[in-house]
Amino acid sequence: MYLLETNDLKVHFPMKNNKKVVIKAVDGVSFKVPEGKTFGLVGESGCGKSTTARAVIRLYQPTGGDIMFGGKNIAHLKGKELKEYRRNVQMVFQDPYASLNPRMTVSQTIMDPMKIYKTGTAEEMQQRVYELMELTGLDKRFAKRFPHEFSGGQRQRIGIARALALNPKLVILDEPVSALDVSVQSQILNLLKELQEELNLTYLFISHNLSVVDYMCENIAVMYLGRVVEQASRQELFQDPKHPYTQALLSAIPSIGHRLTGEEEFLTGDLPSPADPPSGCTFHTRCPHACEKCRTQIPGKTKLSETHTAFCHMLEE
Ligand SMILES: Nc1ncnc2c1ncn2[C@@H]1O[C@H](COP(=O)(O)OP(=O)(O)OP(=O)(O)O)[C@@H](O)[C@H]1O
Numbered sequence: 227m228y229l230l231e232t233n234d235l236k237v238h239f240p241m242k243n244n245k246k247v248v249i250k251a252v253d254g255v256s257f258k259v260p261e262g263k264t265f266g267l268v269g270e271s272g273c274g275k276s277t278t279a280r281a282v283i284r285l286y287q288p289t290g291g292d293i294m295f296g297g298k299n300i301a302h303l304k305g306k307e308l309k310e311y312r313r314n315v316q317m318v319f320q321d322p323y324a325s326l327n328p329r330m331t332v333s334q335t336i337m338d339p340m341k342i343y344k345t346g347t348a349e350e351m352q353q354r355v356y357e358l359m360e361l362t363g364l365d366k367r368f369a370k371r372f373p374h375e376f377s378g379g380q381r382q383r384i385g386i387a388r389a390l391a392l393n394p395k396l397v398i399l400d401e402p403v404s405a406l407d408v409s410v411q412s413q414i415l416n417l418l419k420e421l422q423e424e425l426n427l428t429y430l431f432i433s434h435n436l437s438v439v440d441y442m443c444e445n446i447a448v449m450y451l452g453r454v455v456e457q458a459s460r461q462e463l464f465q466d467p468k469h470p471y472t473q474a475l476l477s478a479i480p481s482i483g484h485r486l487t488g489e490e491e492f493l494t495g496d497l498p499s500p501a502d503p504p505s506g507c508t509f510h511t512r513c514p515h516a517c518e519k520c521r522t523q524i525p526g527k528t529k530l531s532e533t534h535t536a537f538c539h540m541l542e543e
């Protein structure tokens with residue numbers, strides 16, 4: 227059963243200083259997120275991961291495509307219905323310093339979503355705050371302290387507690403540990419795993435760190451320039467990556483790269499601009515295997531298994 231499904235999702239922005247130019251931040255993204263599991267979105271900076279997340283949480287109105295949540299298309303919800311949907315979908319951000327209001331205490335921060343949705347009496351909400359603090363490993367005695375009095379890891383726990391306040395079904399984690407010390411990263415990742423188990427949460431996990439994705443995600447989509455180029459189970463993706471871009475990403479990580487044949491090449495060249503993407507397969511400008519067809523024709527989807535798909539001419543018959 228899938229909790230979230232995007233079909234040909236597009237989010238285009240007009241360029242700030244030249245409105246005629248369109249930035250195709252997300253350009254036809256389809257993926258399916260099974261309930262109660264962690265789905266990873268990976269790819270280089272600027273490939274459209276956060277924009278995809280913001281569309282799912284409906285901070286952005288999609289330019290095109292569907293976003294199915296629990297079987298209902300939420301891509302164009304408005305007003306009351308949108309507010310109700312947002313209750314089910316919460317986000318944890320990369321930077322726990324920037325995403326917490328410095329003038330709000332821990333208690334006020336975690337209670338904020340409950341106030342917006344009027345989930346109970348003041349006393350009930352305070353009780354829930356304590357419950358959430360306990361759940362996320364925060365000492366209740368610190369409820370009246372301010373964010374700057376905490377370490378990065380503790381602040382991320384506050385962000386997680388706030389995200390859980392309304393009992394969401396889906397939590398979007400946008401680089402949740404990238405800003406933290408390595409020693410703290412695994413504590414937060416393990417906390418997220420425990421919470422998922424306990425609360426039956428579904429995660430959309432965004433990261434450019436493939437080791438972290440390997441640790442956290444059951445299924446993964448690899449994005450390049452606003453599109454998904456390969457999608458697979460963790461096992462398939464890490465043991466048998468089919469798209470040259472995925473192979474290049476993996477070969478750049480020693481601990482994962484050694485499982486590959488050694489023929490894969492590291493990524494060279496810059497990421498092209500989503501305002502002016504290459505023709506044909508958008509990866510052709512950096513692909514070691516690119517041929518004429520790749521420069522002119524967009525590759526279709528190749529199904530490699532029930533759970534594994536990729537978009538590459540080399541895989542087509
Ligand atoms: N509001 C916006 N207006 C115009 N362009 C945008 C907007 N938001 C994102 N973009 C552009 O869309 C592209 C995708 O951005 P996005 O933030 O989704 O990438 P990302 O994969 O999350 O990158 P990172 O790993 O750096 O967080 C980038 O080229 C970015 O400059």
Ligand SMILES: [Mg+2]
Pocket residue numbers: 275276277400
């Ligand atoms: Mg981002």
